[in-house]
Amino acid sequence: MRYIDESLAPGETIIARGKWPTVLWALAWIALLVLGIILVGVFIFAGMAIKMKTTDFAVTNRRVILKQGWLNRKTHELAVESVEGVSLDQSIWARLFGYGRVVVTGTGEAIIVFPPMAHPVEFRRAIEAARADCGGEVHLAREDRAALHRAAEASADAANANEPEGVEGVREAEPEHDERPRKRRSFIGLRARR
Numbered sequence: 001m002r003y004i005d006e007s008l009a010p011g012e013t014i015i016a017r018g019k020w021p022t023v024l025w026a027l028a029w030i031a032l033l034v035l036g037i038i039l040v041g042v043f044i045f046a047g048m049a050i051k052m053k054t055t056d057f058a059v060t061n062r063r064v065i066l067k068q069g070w071l072n073r074k075t076h077e078l079a080v081e082s083v084e085g086v087s088l089d090q091s092i093w094a095r096l097f098g099y100g101r102v103v104v105t106g107t108g109e110a111i112i113v114f115p116p117m118a119h120p121v122e123f124r125r126a127i128e129a130a131r132a133d134c135g136g137e138v139h140l141a142r143e144d145r146a147a148l149h150r151a152a153e154a155s156a157d158a159a160n161a162n163e164p165e166g167v168e169g170v171r172e173a174e175p176e177h178d179e180r181p182r183k184r185r186s187f188i189g190l191r192a193r194r
Contacts, residue, residue, distance in 0.1 A: 003067045003075070004058045016126030018057035021099030021118040024048065057114055059126040061133060064104050066112050080130045082107045088120055102127075 004014065028048040035041025054070040064083065066076040083106055090100035100120035104112040104127065117123060 002056050003073070004056050004060075004065050007065070008060065009062065012060050012062050014058050014060050015130055016059045016123055018114065018117040018123055019119070020052045020055075021097060021116055023097045023099060024052065024116065028052075055115060057117065059123065059130055061130055064112060064127055064130075066114055068115075076112045078104060078106045078110055078112055080127075080134050082110065083127065083131055086124050086127050088124055090120065 004017075008014070028045045031041045031048070032045035033041065035044060050070065054068065056065075056067045058065050060080075062080055064078045064080065068074045083104055085105045087103045087105075088100055089103065094100045094116070099116050099118050101116055102114045102120050102123055104114070106112075114123075
């Protein structure tokens with residue numbers, strides 16, 4: 001079983017799974033056939049094959065996942081809610097052979113740079129669909145929701161404690177809006193025209 005299949009949470013489903021482009025497999029086989037005679041091709045083929053077989057990337061309805069490595073496992077996971085942007089990097093050769101590199105940026109300094117993959121536009125579309133399906137909702141654990149609820153109640157209690165007695169329903173009248181246009185200063189201190 002693959003890492004991503006093992007790490008799915010209850011209710012989490014895979015929307016899209018990334019695939020290595022056929023061009024890279026072809027290059028590995030060409031290296032094996034052409035350079036295999038001098039043993040260099042065998043090492044190139046083995047290295048490329050191991051890298052492609054031990055790298056797994058997918059989009060679920062909750063996360064964007066990149067797993068690399070076999071003996072030393074390295075994973076990058078980003079919640080769909082925290083994805084800020086998805087970019088696609090394709091050279092002319094990549095477009096001709098149908099592969100490209102997807103870069104996902106998240107909140108803070110989170111960046112996931114995926115290896116070259118087949119059908120990168122579909123993978124990007126799957127990330128955007130997952131973002132749209134979550135609707136920007138933040139899924140919190142039960143303990144976190146309870147902590148936020150307690151903090152909101154404490155804040156409301158503190159606000160009620162600061163109001164004087166008998167003035168609970170009375171609000172101060174807001175000053176009327178001045179209709180005269182105000183003159184603003186520009187960056188260097190000169191008056192801006194309106």
